[in-house]
Each structure stands twice: as structure tokens, then as C-alpha cells.
Amino acid sequence: MDQPHVATGDTAAEAGNPDKTPRTERGRRTLRKLLDAAAIEFGERGFHDASISAITRRAGTALGSFYTYFDSKDEIFQALVRYMSEQLRDHVTPLVQAAPDEISAERIGLESFLGFVREHKEIYRIIDEAEFVDYASYRRHYETTVARVRQRLEDGAARGEIRADVGEVHAWAIGGMNVFLGMRYGLWDADADIAEIARIANDLLANGLKKQD
Amino acid sequence: MDQPHVATGDTAAEAGNPDKTPRTERGRRTLRKLLDAAAIEFGERGFHDASISAITRRAGTALGSFYTYFDSKDEIFQALVRYMSEQLRDHVTPLVQAAPDEISAERIGLESFLGFVREHKEIYRIIDEAEFVDYASYRRHYETTVARVRQRLEDGAARGEIRADVGEVHAWAIGGMNVFLGMRYGLWDADADIAEIARIANDLLANGLKKQD
Amino acid sequence: MDQPHVATGDTAAEAGNPDKTPRTERGRRTLRKLLDAAAIEFGERGFHDASISAITRRAGTALGSFYTYFDSKDEIFQALVRYMSEQLRDHVTPLVQAAPDEISAERIGLESFLGFVREHKEIYRIIDEAEFVDYASYRRHYETTVARVRQRLEDGAARGEIRADVGEVHAWAIGGMNVFLGMRYGLWDADADIAEIARIANDLLANGLKKQD
Amino acid sequence: MDQPHVATGDTAAEAGNPDKTPRTERGRRTLRKLLDAAAIEFGERGFHDASISAITRRAGTALGSFYTYFDSKDEIFQALVRYMSEQLRDHVTPLVQAAPDEISAERIGLESFLGFVREHKEIYRIIDEAEFVDYASYRRHYETTVARVRQRLEDGAARGEIRADVGEVHAWAIGGMNVFLGMRYGLWDADADIAEIARIANDLLANGLKKQD
DNA sequence: AATGAATGAGGGTTCATTCAT
DNA sequence: TATGAATGAACCCTCATTCAT
Numbered sequence A, B, C, D: 001m002d003q004p005h006v007a008t009g010d011t012a013a014e015a016g017n018p019d020k021t022p023r024t025e026r027g028r029r030t031l032r033k034l035l036d037a038a039a040i041e042f043g044e045r046g047f048h049d050a051s052i053s054a055i056t057r058r059a060g061t062a063l064g065s066f067y068t069y070f071d072s073k074d075e076i077f078q079a080l081v082r083y084m085s086e087q088l089r090d091h092v093t094p095l096v097q098a099a100p101d102e103i104s105a106e107r108i109g110l111e112s113f114l115g116f117v118r119e120h121k122e123i124y125r126i127i128d129e130a131e132f133v134d135y136a137s138y139r140r141h142y143e144t145t146v147a148r149v150r151q152r153l154e155d156g157a158a159r160g161e162i163r164a165d166v167g168e169v170h171a172w173a174i175g176g177m178n179v180f181l182g183m184r185y186g187l188w189d190a191d192a193d194i195a196e197i198a199r200i201a202n203d204l205l206a207n208g209l210k211k212q213d
Numbered sequence E: 001a002a003t004g005a006a007t008g009a010g011g012g013t014t015c016a017t018t019c020a021t
Numbered sequence F: 001t002a003t004g005a006a007t008g009a010a011c012c013c014t015c016a017t018t019c020a021t
Helices: A010-014 A025-049 A052-059 A063-069 A073-097 A102-119 A121-133 A135-158 A168-188 A194-207 B010-014 B025-049 B052-059 B063-069 B073-097 B102-119 B121-133 B135-158 B168-188 B194-207 C010-014 C025-049 C052-059 C063-069 C073-097 C102-119 C121-133 C135-158 C168-188 C194-207 D010-014 D025-049 D052-059 D063-069 D073-097 D102-119 D121-133 D135-158 D168-188 D194-207
Strands: none
Touching: A025 A052, A025 A063, A025 A073, A025 A121, A025 B121, A052 A063, A073 A102, A073 A121, A073 A135, A102 A121, A102 A135, A102 A168, A102 A194, A121 A135, A121 A168, A121 B025, A121 B121, A135 A168, A135 B168, A168 A194, A168 B135, A168 B168, A168 B194, A194 B168, A194 B194, B025 B052, B025 B063, B025 B073, B025 B121, B052 B063, B073 B102, B073 B121, B073 B135, B102 B121, B102 B135, B102 B168, B102 B194, B121 B135, B121 B168, B135 B168, B168 B194, C025 C052, C025 C063, C025 C073, C025 C121, C025 D121, C052 C063, C073 C102, C073 C121, C073 C135, C102 C121, C102 C135, C102 C168, C102 C194, C121 C135, C121 C168, C121 D025, C121 D121, C135 C168, C135 D168, C168 C194, C168 D135, C168 D168, C168 D194, C194 D168, C194 D194, D025 D052, D025 D063, D025 D073, D025 D121, D052 D063, D073 D102, D073 D121, D073 D135, D102 D121, D102 D135, D102 D168, D102 D194, D121 D135, D121 D168, D135 D168, D168 D194
């Protein structure tokens, strides 16, 4: 991971257990090690095959220490999903915002997403598995992600760059398109030319299937 | 389920244990009851929370009877994924093939998919969970599904109905679009007007984001 | 096996289930197939790892047919132990009886035992496993075997061929010696010169450890 | 048992799971309780009828604690066989070594073996059952035991106490003799005069069957 | 805060035996 | 007699969580 360390304090606390926030520097280090280890373990083996003891083993802590920082296996998973969702957002958003127009923004968004998936396959897997482990997190992730797409579309429309009738359906369509291309060309195909994929998909998005002049 | 009964013989046998094919009519009935029960159980509780004993309880058979027809929990899951993938294909394909042109075909395909998801939420869930239980089945499902989309696109292009440069990327983009709309409006939103959703998405697909005249 | 077919009628009946004696020729054939299959299965996999269904599979009969001829897994095992004990006796006895004197008889008994073990490893294993499956059969086998040794010793002493004070202890000592040499040189060592082993052991038996003149 | 407590650390660790060695005194106590309970359970009911839950019930620990110290039922059995083989050796060896000469050593060895079997019937049974549970342990036990006999014989021959041509065959013959006498007079016959049995067998060993002057 | 042993519910799987045809 | 499906008790093992130190 480029930014392997999960931000401490925040993430764990928000998960609903304020008392477990570490008070000392040593505690913060342990929490961080646990989150990093969990990201690898969940990414490699999936939620159910992952075990707390494997996480603590990877983290180099005692088994019992896990429960100093998390109430349950589900809770650390939830913390990770939220964190990874944020990671992804933080990677994509600035690039997209620097785009000259909405069509370009979508191309850049897709390309940066493909790149991110390729670099962080475990993130893709963890977020997807949330569908079966922590449905609320899963849904929140995609709803907020798609909401950002929608906002961009509507802003672009307001600026007159694209058709005016864009809305929620378009946003979900684009979201799905991106995710599947991420799976196909980010996860499964290590050699695909990401920029080219993004260009092709963006052209479809911009012009549709109609015959071009 | 509209067609609640899993075709026997085929599905179970292909899963790799030819010796477990039932030889009597009674055996075929039991196998069918088990598959139906498993579809409900896996759909409602997910693979890991589902238990073999709950499946046999639902099926009204003894626990041991499960192992007369399947070698393991994984095997019945795999059989189900394949069966459900086929169910979905059998639902959508004839409708799509009756479409007057490729653009319409994609609209009809999406609309029938949305309808199918809404009627068979458990199928959506089971296929998706294969990503974490039986990756090969998961991948096969989406690869064959997308391959069908691609074939349609290329046929449409050959007929001059759509742009000539369509290919794999477009097919995956459309596949992802459909799946996400299925999740959003088939699974999550029971009241959405499916035909309207399909129309909007199809219009995007046909014309892109460009401002319309 | 040289004599692969277990004598029918007798053996099964004596095991305590007279009603299960086959009445037709076809029935006798089935019983025989089951016993032969069981001998191989128990010999190869041991009592606990052997399964009734594997036995019937080997025998080429239906699972249910097993219970037409035997009341339980234990019963067929018991029948086999008795049969194999008889096989062994029938192989060794005539050879021993043809010996010119008691010392030679013991040598010939050991040598023929070693040969038998080497040819019928499964018999050795089945009889030994009776210690943990059917203790009565196990004990009966060794008690009758040792009783025959003792009889020979006493007859030999009466004929003045060997010391007069031979008795039960000597018989058990000889029995144990034979069994261990059978394990070491019959079972474990396929290449040992059986006649030479028997000669060495017999010399020990005849002359003891004392320094020879 | 005279020495009911299995030495911890060693035995369990050697079984192949170094990570399961207890690190605290409490852990060592639990491991010891489990081994003691397993010795009784296996001795009374045999490997297959013994259950882990019965072992932990006897030991007064939770079921799960078993797996803190052993990977499987087979592993604890293996540990026990090794331990019991050592117990037996430690009982017999010093007595034998104190013998004035080789012939006496064999008598003392047999007599002490008979006494040991009578006091520790479960040890006899567990070692013998290894033939069907853990063949490698079984074979190792008898090979090392017989190797010790052989060494004694050769040392005795070198000292001129017995015939010079003693070797492996003699050692296995003596081993088998001892084991069978152990079964007959140690296990089965609680009243036999052990010293007298050993004397008779030793006389056979020393002088053979030849008529005595 | 850290450690690691202890707990026990839970579930997948086996297979001897019974039963209906 | 033969067949093969049905039955369900039994058991090994996992692992999230708790507890004592």
C-alpha cells in the first residue's frame, strides 16, 4: 500500500467504541499494526477465512490485545471498509477536480480508479465483501461514491457541458461501468493499457453507441 | 421463484461427482428439494451463515441425505451458481433475441434483468457471493454474460445499427452498468419504474452524455 | 490369496446368525464375494477405515445386500478372523506334522509361518487388529495356536526328543518368537532368507544362548 | 501409574508443533492433565472409541483447550506412544544394567517387563494399538526395543558370556518371547508368579530345548 | 496495556444401519 | 434376494471471545 497506515483515533472511534481509543503513543502504534495486518489478512483470505489470531500474529501482538482496540471481528472489518473507501476517494477526488470539464473528469476518474485497483487489489476485495459482512458499509460506500458522480454530472450540466437531464440513473450506470472495468482490467488483467481503456469507455460515455460521423 | 425446481441430473452431476446422480425417481425428488432449499437458505443467510442442517430441515430430509447428493457445502453452492446463471440467461436471452435492433436489445436486456433481479433477489445474492466462495464460478458467470453482450454488439455493428468499433471494453461497461442498476433499482428499490430506468439508461447508452439537439 | 474364497455356510452361521445362511446358490456366491472383498478392504485399510459401502463396492453388490448376510460390521470381521486363523492353521499343520522330530517341527512351523505371512500380509494384519475389535477372537486365535505348540512340545518330550519339563510358558515363548520374526522378516523385510531365519531361530530354540562347544 | 505425569515440553513439542508448547506454568499443568487423561481414556476404550470430549472431561478442561496443546487426536496418541515407550525403557533399563551377566540381564529384563505390564496395562494396549493408528511409532518402538536387546547380546558375547554368533534374529526372537509372555502372564493372568515365569523362560533361552543333563 | 490460556457453541462430515421398493 | 435411498447419532475441529495474570 502506498499509504499503509490507517489513520488512528478517528476510524476506530467512529466505529462506535469511543472507550477503545488509545491514549498513549504505544497504544496508537499497536492499533495501527492491527489495522495494517487486518487489511492484508482480509484481502488475502477474505473475511471468513481470516482469523483474529492470524491478524494478531501478523501484527506481532498477543491475541488478547486485539480486544483492547476492537469489540469484534466485524468492527475492525467495518473500520477497514470505511477507511478504504476514504482512501479511494482521497486518491481519485483531487485528480477529478483538476479536470477541465465533466467529460474529462469522468475519464480521469475511471483511469485513476483503474490504477488504484491495480495497486490495491485488497481494497477492492474488502469493499466488495462488505456486501456479505457489513451490508450498511457496503451500501454507504456505493451510495456516497455514486452521489459524487451524480454531483459532478449535475454540475457539468449546469455548466452546459453535458446534457441537462442527467440524474441518479446515469450516475449508477457510470458507477457500475467503472467498477466492472476495474474488476476486468484492474484486477484480472495486469497488462491492460489503463489509459486506453479509460479513453474507450469515456468515448462511449460521451457519444453513446450511435454511429459516429 | 418462477421456476423453482433446479433441473436434476445435469447440474449436480457436472459439479464433479458423477456417482451421486440419483438413480430413482425418489432420488431425483430429494435432490430437487435440497437444491430448492439451498437456494432459499443461501439467499436469505449467505453462504457462511447458512448451515447444511438448515437446508435439510427446509427440504424436509434427514441431515445425512444431503451427502447422498453432494460432497460438501461448497459443491452445492457451486451447483447453484451454475444453475442460477443459467436461469438468468434463459430468462433474458429469448426476450433479447426478439428485439428489432441492437439498441432495443440492450434496453430489453436491461429491463428483463431488472425484473428478474426483483423477482429473484436470492439469485443476485448467490451469484455475487460466489466472488468469495467459488471464484471460478463467479468469474465464469460474468465472463460468459459479458461475452454475450459483446456478441450482440458486434452483430449489431455488422448490421450497421451501431458504431463499428465496439468491443470488449464496451461490453464490460454495459455489463457493469446493468449489474449496478440491478442492485440499485432491482434489489434496493422495490417501487422504481423498471421500464423507465431501462429507457433512461438505454438512452445514455445510445446517445452518450453529449447535449442533445 | 491362494485360497481366496472363504468357505460359506459354516463361517457365517457360526458367527451367531443362523438365519442369514444363504439358501440358494446365488446367495452363496454373494456371501463369498462379500467375504473376499472384506478381507481385502480390512487388510488394506484396517477395521475402522474400512467401510461397509467400500466392501459392497468391491464385491459389486448393493449396500443393502450386506445386511442380508451379516448383522454388522463386527460380525463379518469376526467371521474373517476365524476363517483366517483356520487358513493359517491349515497351511502350517500338515507341514509340521510331517516333520521327523519336534525340533525340526518347530523349524518347519516357523519357516512355513514366515512364508505364509509374506504371502498373506492382510491376514497378519486382520488377526492382529482383532485385539482392538474383537478381543475374544484375538485371544482364541493365540490360545489355540499356542495350545498346538504346547501339544507338540509335550509330545516331543514324551518321545524323549526334548527336555521333559516343557509346558505352557515355553509354548508362549515360542509363539511370541514366531510372531515377531513373522512381523520382522515376513511383513517388513521382503528379501530376507526365510529358511535361514528359521534355522537361526531354531538353533537358538534348540541350544539356547550358551556357548557352543 | 507410578509416574503418572507425562514430562511436558519435550514430548508434546517433539510431536511436531513447537508453537503449542505452553509458556506458562498453568499451561504446563493443563497439558499434563490432558496427557494423563488421554492415557486412561485410550487405555480403557481404545483409540477409536475414545473421544476428545471424554479426554477433556476427564482432564477437567474445556473441549477447546485440547487444541491449545495438540493439533489432533492422532497427535496426542503419537505423543503418548512415545512417552510410554520411554516410560517402559526407563523402568527396565536400570534394572537390566545392574545385572551381573547377560543371561541374568535377560531374565531381569523379562521379569521387570512383566511387572510393568501388570501395573500399566494401558501402556501395553496403547503401544500395541499404534500398529493401527500410527504405524511409524509402533515400528519405532519395537525397533528401538529390539535394538537394545541386540546390543546387550553382542556385549555379552564380547564378554564371552554367551555364544558369539548372536545377532538380529536372536534379538527379535527374544523380543517376541517377552511380549507374548507379557500378554499372557502380565495382562491376562493377574496371579501368575512373575519371577517364576521369567525363570522358566530364561532357562529356555539359556539352555534351549535340549535335554538337560 | 499486554499476554496467552481457557472457554464452548457451532457446524461440517461420516457411516453403520434401516427401510421401501 | 437385491437395490439404493434415507436416517441421524456421533465426533472432530475451529475460532471468536473472555479471563486471569
